[in-house]
Amino acid sequence: MESLLELLSTAAAGALDVWVGIIAGMVLGLSPALSGVVSVAGAVVGVTLMIVAGGRLQHLIYRSRRLSRRRERVERVWKRYGIPGLALQAPLLTGPLLATVLALGLGAPPRPLLYWMIISVVFWGAALTGAAALGLSIFYD
Numbered sequence: 001m002e003s004l005l006e007l008l009s010t011a012a013a014g015a016l017d018v019w020v021g022i023i024a025g026m027v028l029g030l031s032p033a034l035s036g037v038v039s040v041a042g043a044v045v046g047v048t049l050m051i052v053a054g055g056r057l058q059h060l061i062y063r064s065r066r067l068s069r070r071r072e073r074v075e076r077v078w079k080r081y082g083i084p085g086l087a088l089q090a091p092l093l094t095g096p097l098l099a100t101v102l103a104l105g106l107g108a109p110p111r112p113l114l115y116w117m118i119i120s121v122v123f124w125g126a127a128l129t130g131a132a133a134l135g136l137s138i139f140y141d
Helices: 001-014 018-027 031-060 068-093 096-106 109-140
Strands: none
Touching: 001 018, 001 031, 018 031, 018 109, 031 096, 031 109, 068 096, 068 109, 096 109
């Protein structure tokens, strides 16, 4: 039961931001590889749910005054690089969930957005998991 709670906590943190999920899983005692896989899975599920529910949420989030600075960053990236650039920079700029909703608000078509967000989440999940594992190996070897 405790390990299920650790996995669900890691997946939930990964849905918010991949690197947070990886670190949270490692703090909870999961291996870096398992932490990375669970975090990426949580992020993919979160992005998919955001695209499904995005039509309803995008107006609320896009008009939020608290998110205006992040929205400006997303708009700059969107204008310059399109969907692929936005998706690949999303984990670094705003997190995949917020970037997905903001991209939908900017008029991104849902299917290509989902495709590129999954590629981005998997790429950054692998890169950050590798970095975390390397960092641990430096301290524990």
